[in-house]
Amino acid sequence: MGSDVHSPILSIDSGWRNETIITIDAQTHIDYGLAYPVTYEFIIPAGSDGLQSHRRFQVTHDWSQMIEKTSEDFFNGIEAVRFDYDENTAYVSVGFSEFSDSIFIKLTDNDGNSIEATYSAMSQYYDNRDAAVTATADDWAGWVNDKFVQTCQIFRSFNLWLSCAI
Structure with a gap:
């Protein structure tokens, strides 16, 4: 699977059904809120096109499709996905919610089929920008x-x- 991350505060697991689950320590979530989106980088299959990103905060929640942006769009501080098909990378920016200490992410093709997307890193800055x-x-x-x-x-x-x- 992917580059799973496990620390006392944060864990990132490549779950079954091609879902990635990001979980934060409950007290850290209470102390800091963490609602501002952080960008998670995923390796997508070469030759991909027309992909979509979905997120939810609990297993019982329905999936919500994320807004897609391009490198030509101006956007900041919103939940969004940007695909760099030339680099085989999806930049998924999402914040934690008040509903849980977890974020569930999955990437799909045009037909809604989950694709294998491997978590690779957290961007240093929002949407993998050069500075903040x-x-x-x-x-x-x-x-x-x-x-x-x-x-x-x-x-x-x-x-x-x-x-x-x-």
Whole structure:
């Protein structure tokens, strides 16, 4: 099977039926939430095309098809899948939910048949990007309102996220 990971905090198992199960320690989940998507990399069969990714949080839940994005799309911080068919890699970005300490992932073909996809790694940055930036704007007040508005507009013009605080 794949490169299964087992630690006191996180385990990643290639389950039966070509499902991958990612489980986090319950206390770590409570302490940190872990709702922001992390990107998991899967090796997909050479020559694949038109694949889909599905996720659920409990065995009893129905599978939900994930939104597919391409390298040409602008997206951040959402649950999504991006397939790099040239590199035989699927980048599946998903966060933990309040329903359980587990994430179940499966990849399928056009007809809904599960394919053999091998877990290979967690990307260092979201969607296997080259870097990550966090920007915050604190202490927004009346005497600097114009500068804060201008700053927000500049960030938006470059499709960059900005967290503001009053």
